[in-house]
Amino acid sequence: MKKESKYKFETKAIHSGYDSTKHLDSLAPPIYQTSTFTFSSLEQGANRFAGAEGGYVYSRLSNPTVTILEERIAQLEAGEAALAFGSGMAAVSAVLIGLTKYGDHILCSKGVYGCTFGLLQILKEKYNIDHSFSDLATKEAILSHINENTACIYIETPINPTMTLVNLELVVSVAKEKGIIVVVDNTFSTPYLQQPLQLGCDLVIHSATKFIGGHGDVVAGLIAGDQELVGQLKKTVQKDIGGVIAPFDAWLLVRGLKTLAVRMDRHCENAEKIAAQLKEHPKVKAVYYPGDRDHPDYELMKKQMKKGGGLLSFELNGNYEQTVKAVNQLKLISIAVSLGDAETLIQHPASMTHGAVPEKVRKEMGISNELLRLSVGLESWEDIWQDLKQALDSV
Numbered sequence: 001m002k003k004e005s006k007y008k009f010e011t012k013a014i015h016s017g018y019d020s021t022k023h024l025d026s027l028a029p030p031i032y033q034t035s036t037f038t039f040s041s042l043e044q045g046a047n048r049f050a051g052a053e054g055g056y057v058y059s060r061l062s063n064p065t066v067t068i069l070e071e072r073i074a075q076l077e078a079g080e081a082a083l084a085f086g087s088g089m090a091a092v093s094a095v096l097i098g099l100t101k102y103g104d105h106i107l108c109s110k111g112v113y114g115c116t117f118g119l120l121q122i123l124k125e126k127y128n129i130d131h132s133f134s135d136l137a138t139k140e141a142i143l144s145h146i147n148e149n150t151a152c153i154y155i156e157t158p159i160n161p162t163m164t165l166v167n168l169e170l171v172v173s174v175a176k177e178k179g180i181i182v183v184v185d186n187t188f189s190t191p192y193l194q195q196p197l198q199l200g201c202d203l204v205i206h207s208a209t210k211f212i213g214g215h216g217d218v219v220a221g222l223i224a225g226d227q228e229l230v231g232q233l234k235k236t237v238q239k240d241i242g243g244v245i246a247p248f249d250a251w252l253l254v255r256g257l258k259t260l261a262v263r264m265d266r267h268c269e270n271a272e273k274i275a276a277q278l279k280e281h282p283k284v285k286a287v288y289y290p291g292d293r294d295h296p297d298y299e300l301m302k303k304q305m306k307k308g309g310g311l312l313s314f315e316l317n318g319n320y321e322q323t324v325k326a327v328n329q330l331k332l333i334s335i336a337v338s339l340g341d342a343e344t345l346i347q348h349p350a351s352m353t354h355g356a357v358p359e360k361v362r363k364e365m366g367i368s369n370e371l372l373r374l375s376v377g378l379e380s381w382e383d384i385w386q387d388l389k390q391a392l393d394s395v
């Protein structure tokens with residue numbers, strides 16, 4: 001609802017997309033657990049199919065609980081429209097398939113999520129859709145990777161796990177000249193910390209499994225952008241490939257979004273404190289956190305993000321065996337992939353999220369066998385630190 005756009009982020013996260021008077025005054029949005037919708041007459045059904053009349057038809061096309069989520073995330077990302085999917089990868093694959101055709105090329109940031117990397121291989125091997133990677137750090141670097149077949153630029157920032165940033169305004173300025181679509185996977189930042197559409201990017205993708213759900217209990221994806229582009233994807237890759245979200249999962253995300261702003265503030269605050277403590281510990285060789293003043297992209301972070309985020313990586317001052325020992329010594333912190341949950345999670349990129357990447361490439365990406373990634377949770381930062389400290393002290 002446009003009338004809501006006057007409200008600030010925190011308010012929109014709680015109210016936008018939902019009008020209780022249209023749902024029997026229920027404060028919490030109802031879960032429309034239905035596959036299909038009944039028509040009062042054949043003519044009405046025909047009109048809904050033809051788009052001549054509004055209203056729901058079938059839950060792969062749209063569902064009222066899902067619509068609440070889509071309107072809310074569209075408002076939070078400052079987009080005109082949004083779509084929800086059954087996983088982050090369903091969203092990523094819908095976007096990359098929807099934006100490209102046989103013979104096209106995709107330019108990517110230096111690092112992308114492991115399964116996005118896998119999808120790029122499938123697109124190349126089966127559909128002749130090529131890709132290349134670039135640090136996208138200068139106009140020349142970007143231009144040198146663009147050719148007449150480049151259909152889109154696909155960016156993650158901060159880049160997992162070393163947390164380097166991509167200057168979105170710079171990429172947009174080059175892409176606009178060339179008429180190339182810019183897509184940003186905004187999973188790590190959420191719209192609370194970074195709004196790529198406001199910086200001129202065309203589409204935003206989320207693994208809503210992470211900070212947006214926020215409680216480690218749902219797998220889902222989202223995209224947001226302008227009406228034309230999102231509408232096109234809805235009519236094609238969402239409808240005909242069909243990786244849609246279930247109404248209950250949409251409901252969990254609508255609930256998660258209500259606390260996104262307060263959760264992100266705490267994730268960032270805790271991450272800042274943990275990063276500062278890690279930097280002082282003799283068993284830590286390096287800390288990678290964009291909210292740290294010594295991080296090479298700190299100035300860019302100040303410009304394009306609100307805060308440094310809830311994720312950081314650090315390298316143990318020791319060998320692989322000591323790294324294993326330290327992780328196994330943790331008591332409060334859980335060993336798990338995924339991120340953005342209330343619980344602090346730690347993972348070992350070289351053997352987990354980036355285990356499929358050949359060691360040489362991994363080294364080039366800055367992923368040593370002693371690198372650990374932490375998703376800083378919402379516990380007391382002192383408790384998180386005490387656990388890390390006793391583990392580091394033990395090696």
Ligand SMILES: *Cc1c(COP(=O)(O)O)cnc(C)c1O
Pocket residue numbers: 087088089090092113115156185187188206207208209210219220221
């Ligand atoms: C987790 C993740 C994905 C994939 O999302 P799923 O919900 O697991 O399918 C994509 N991009 C990033 C940056 C992620 O962290």
